[in-house]
Amino acid sequence: MLKIGEFSVLTSISIHMLRNYDKIGLLTPKYIDESTGYRYYESSQLPIANQIVALKMMGFGLKEIVELQLQEMQIDSLKELLKNKIEDKEQEVKVIRKQLAQMENALKDLASKREHALSIVTKCIPDRKVASFRMKIKEFPEEGVLWKILGDECEKMNIQFSDSKYSIAIQHEINFDENYIDVEVQRVVENIYEDTDKVKFYSIPSCEVASLVYQGGYSRLKDINLYLAKWITQNGLEICGPAFNIYYISPGNEVGEEKFITEVCFPVKKR
Incomplete structure (x- = not known):
């Protein structure tokens, strides 16, 4: 029989680890002297010890190796x-x-x-119920008109908004030939209400997006959109839906544009 120190040298497993292997039931001594506490192993256990070392080198964890029951496998x-x-x-x-x-x-x-x-992340935008107003405008600054119409209509209906801070604008289409931008603005609501001539209510499923949050005015949106689109291509993703912006601090908060906080989102999926 081999003393624990001898077995340690032959297997390149430290005495400390051999004691741990015994404790977790991975490799137990064949004999323990009750009077001295000395642990003894047999030469027949060397192959099992080597298998343990090999499996650890391959990336198996001790818990996995214990579950393998090597002696019976x-x-x-x-x-x-x-x-x-x-x-x-x-x-x-x-x-x-x-x-x-x-x-x-x-x-x-x-x-x-x-x-x-280092500002772009991928994340899941949760499912939500929204109040929505959609209209074609000639230029982006006119988006404020949509927000006013949506706000006025919701106020008339006494709509209860969700605690979610999402105020979302989606650019469905930018048509340079006919000079219009198809924009939809959304607020997250607690319930689905009956549609009006202007405001529609519906549920939106969750989606994975590439996202960039920035501080500053909306004149930077074009460059940020291009940068985000390039990042998506470079990282093995593809755009799978219309881009949208989430406004956290906006003109509605009555602050200067240098304090605006906007999150630009592109729905994405793996290529």
């Missing part, structure tokens, strides 16, 4: 387990490659002194 079961682990690792590699690409793009943006580097 058949070759076919081990092969299936390794195939599954390979698939998991391949997914991890994809995630790491994506993260590396994002880091490289952010580094380029920082080198170019672009202020929005």
Whole structure:
């Protein structure tokens, strides 16, 4: 039999770890001297110890290895387990490659002194019920007219708005030939009400978006939209719906435009 120190040298597993393996039932000594507490292992346990070391090097956690019950495992079961682990690792590699690409793009943006580097995230916008008004306008500053109409109509109906702070504007179409912008403005409400001639009520499912929050005036929206669209392409995504803006601090708050807080969102999906 091998003393724990000898077994440790032969397996390159520290004495501390061998004691831990015994504690969790992964690799128990064949014999413990009750009078001295010394632990002894048999040479026949060396292959199991080496398998544990090999599996740890492959990325298996101790809990996973304990569950494998190595001494009873058949070759076919081990092969299936390794195939599954390979698939998991391949997914991890994809995630790491994506993260590396994002880091490289952010580094380029920082080198170019672009202020929005590291400002874009992907996230889920939750499902919601909205009061909506949609109209074609000739230029973006006219969007304020839509907000006034929506606000006036909702006030007439005594509409109860949600605690959600979402005030959303969607640009459905920008038609340069006919010189109009198709815009829809939305406020989140508690319930679905009966439609009026102007205001429509409906539910919107949750969606994944690429998002950038910025502080400042709306004259910067064009450049921010272009920057966000480029980021989406660079990160293996594609736009799958009309872009929209969420206004947190806007002209309605009666502050200067340098204090406006706007979130620009593009619905996205994986390419």
